[in-house]
Amino acid sequence: MRTLIVAGNWKMNGSLADLRAWVSDVQAELDPDAGVQAVLFPPFVYLPALAELARDGVLAWGAQNMSEHAAGAYTGEVSAAMLKEFGCSQVVLGHSERRALYGETSAQVADKVRAAVDAGLQAVLCVGETLEQREAGRTEAVVFEQLDAVLGNLDDRQLERLTIAYEPVWAIGTGKTATPDQAQAVHQAIRARLAERSAALADRAAILYGGSVKPGNAEALFSQPDIDGGLIGGASLKAEDFLGIYRAARALR
Numbered sequence: 001m002r003t004l005i006v007a008g009n010w011k012m013n014g015s016l017a018d019l020r021a022w023v024s025d026v027q028a029e030l031d032p033d034a035g036v037q038a039v040l041f042p043p044f045v046y047l048p049a050l051a052e053l054a055r056d057g058v059l060a061w062g063a064q065n066m067s068e069h070a071a072g073a074y075t076g077e078v079s080a081a082m083l084k085e086f087g088c089s090q091v092v093l094g095h096s097e098r099r100a101l102y103g104e105t106s107a108q109v110a111d112k113v114r115a116a117v118d119a120g121l122q123a124v125l126c127v128g129e130t131l132e133q134r135e136a137g138r139t140e141a142v143v144f145e146q147l148d149a150v151l152g153n154l155d156d157r158q159l160e161r162l163t164i165a166y167e168p169v170w171a172i173g174t175g176k177t178a179t180p181d182q183a184q185a186v187h188q189a190i191r192a193r194l195a196e197r198s199a200a201l202a203d204r205a206a207i208l209y210g211g212s213v214k215p216g217n218a219e220a221l222f223s224q225p226d227i228d229g230g231l232i233g234g235a236s237l238k239a240e241d242f243l244g245i246y247r248a249a250r251a252l253r
C-alpha cells in the first residue's frame with residue numbers, strides 16, 4: 001500500500017505569523033505512524049522559518065518552483081542546492097499557473113525536474129488539461145505530452161524521485177472538483193503510461209490529485225485506487241481545513 005500524501009501549496013499567500021500558527025496547529029496532530037505524509041509548500045521567503053519551526057517534527061516541506069540551472073546570472077531565481085540548505089525534501093514543478101502565467105514549457109519543466117532529482121529532491125510534477133482541452137477530448141494527449149517530456153529526460157534511478165500531481169486546470173481554485181471517477185480515470189491512465197516505462201515505477205509512484213480538494217471531498221477522492229493523496233491550494237491555508245483533509249487520509253490507512 002502506498003503512503004498517502006497531503007500537500008499544501010500556499011501559492012503567494014500567508015504571512016510569517018500565519019506560518020507560525022499553522023505549523024503549531026498542524027504539528028500537534030501529525031502522527032508519524034498514520035501512513036500519511038504531510039507536506040507544506042510555502043512561498044520561498046518562509047522556508048528558513050519553516051525549517052526552524054518544523055525541525056523536529058514529521059512535517060515535510062519544499063518550494064513551489066526552482067531554477068533548472070545550478071547557479072549563475074539568473075536574477076530572481078533559486079536553485080535546488082539552495083532549497084536543500086533550508087531542509088526542503090521536495091519541490092513542486094510545472095504547476096499550471098507557472099505554465100500559463102510565466103510561459104514554462106514542458107521542455108523547461110523537464111529540465112527543472114532533472115535538476116531537482118539530481119540534487120536529491122523529490123519532484124512533484126504537475127500535469128493537467130484546461131476545460132477547453134477536456135471538452136475537445138484531449139485530456140490524455142495533453143497530460144501525456146507533459147508527462148512524456150519528463151519521462152524522456154530521466155533515467156530509471158532519477159525517476160525514483162518523481163511524484164506526479166494531476167491537476168485539471170478547470171478545477172484549480174474554482175470550487176469545481178473533478179468527480180472521483182473523472183480523477184481516477186486520468187490517474188489510471190497516468191499509471192499505465194508509467195508502466196510502459198517500468199512496472200516497478202508505476203507501482204511505486206505517488207500520483208496526487210489537485211483541484212478544489214476540501215475536507216468534505218477528500219475521502220471520496222483518496223479512496224480511489226490510483227489516487228495517492230492531494231496537492232491542496234486554497235484549503236491548505238487554514239490549518240483546520242488542512243487537518244480535515246489529513247484526517248480523511250488517515251482514516252483510509
Ligand code: PEP
Nearest residue numbers: 172173210211212233234
Ligand atoms: C493548486 O493550485 O495546486 C490547487 C490544487 O489549488 P486549489 O486546491 O485551490 O484548487
